[in-house]
Amino acid sequence: MPATLLIVDDERDIRDMLSSCFRRRGYQVLSASGGQEAVALAARQPDLILLDVNMPDMDGLEVCRRIREDVSCPILFLTARVEDSDKIQGFAAGGDEYIVKPFSIDVLLAQVEAHLRRDRRRAEPARVRFDGDLVINYSDRTVRQGEREIPLVKKEFDILAFLSQHPGLVFDKERIYEQVWDYDSEGDSAVVAEHIRRIRGKLAAAGAQPWIETVWGCGYRWKK
Numbered sequence: 001m002p003a004t005l006l007i008v009d010d011e012r013d014i015r016d017m018l019s020s021c022f023r024r025r026g027y028q029v030l031s032a033s034g035g036q037e038a039v040a041l042a043a044r045q046p047d048l049i050l051l052d053v054n055m056p057d058m059d060g061l062e063v064c065r066r067i068r069e070d071v072s073c074p075i076l077f078l079t080a081r082v083e084d085s086d087k088i089q090g091f092a093a094g095g096d097e098y099i100v101k102p103f104s105i106d107v108l109l110a111q112v113e114a115h116l117r118r119d120r121r122r123a124e125p126a127r128v129r130f131d132g133d134l135v136i137n138y139s140d141r142t143v144r145q146g147e148r149e150i151p152l153v154k155k156e157f158d159i160l161a162f163l164s165q166h167p168g169l170v171f172d173k174e175r176i177y178e179q180v181w182d183y184d185s186e187g188d189s190a191v192v193a194e195h196i197r198r199i200r201g202k203l204a205a206a207g208a209q210p211w212i213e214t215v216w217g218c219g220y221r222w223k224k
Helices: 011-022 035-043 059-069 084-092 106-118 154-164 173-183 189-205
Strands: 002-009 028-032 050-054 073-077 097-100 127-130 132-139 142-145 213-216 219-222
Touching: 002 011, 011 028, 011 106, 011 132, 011 219, 028 035, 035 050, 035 059, 050 059, 050 106, 059 073, 059 084, 073 084, 073 106, 084 097, 084 189, 106 173, 132 154, 154 173, 154 189, 154 219, 173 213, 173 219, 189 213
Parallel strands: 002 028, 002 050, 050 073, 073 097
Antiparallel strands: 127 132, 132 142, 213 219
């Protein structure tokens, strides 16, 4: 069954160009010209969302925040904003990728395909209990501390799963990015650092011990 994309951009030319491009490659496409329409269409559970940041009625960051609890698919921001602070806001809102305009359509296609390919993969069915009553179910992608479920969005769980399946091994930010996002890119340390900050906060809020350790100058590891 072909993947369904939701393309959100208030510029009709960009929206039509992207829709035509992805349809020619066999994707099903939904399109929205503004934030309110995007929120409504997100209820159809697309497989991936391309989301413009600057829109008049509701910006992409707010759209992402509104739908993230109900939509687990990858969300890729399209924007002309280039500052690191803008990118961090996007990741904090629940985005998975930050694509700066103007972009290469071929690179965008590769990014979309990589995210979808990664999304289709599943961890080996398993349920592992760690010391301190932390339970990770790699099959149904849930994490519990005792009786309390810890709500992780997709990329947060992917990072936690990757590190926890390799306890004691140190991975730098670039290796984690390549593994979780399945796309070779430079300069994405802020993406990994922001996601790990959020994971740690959620684990701590649930009463879990600090499982993800920082190895200064090297990267991160799961406590052995």
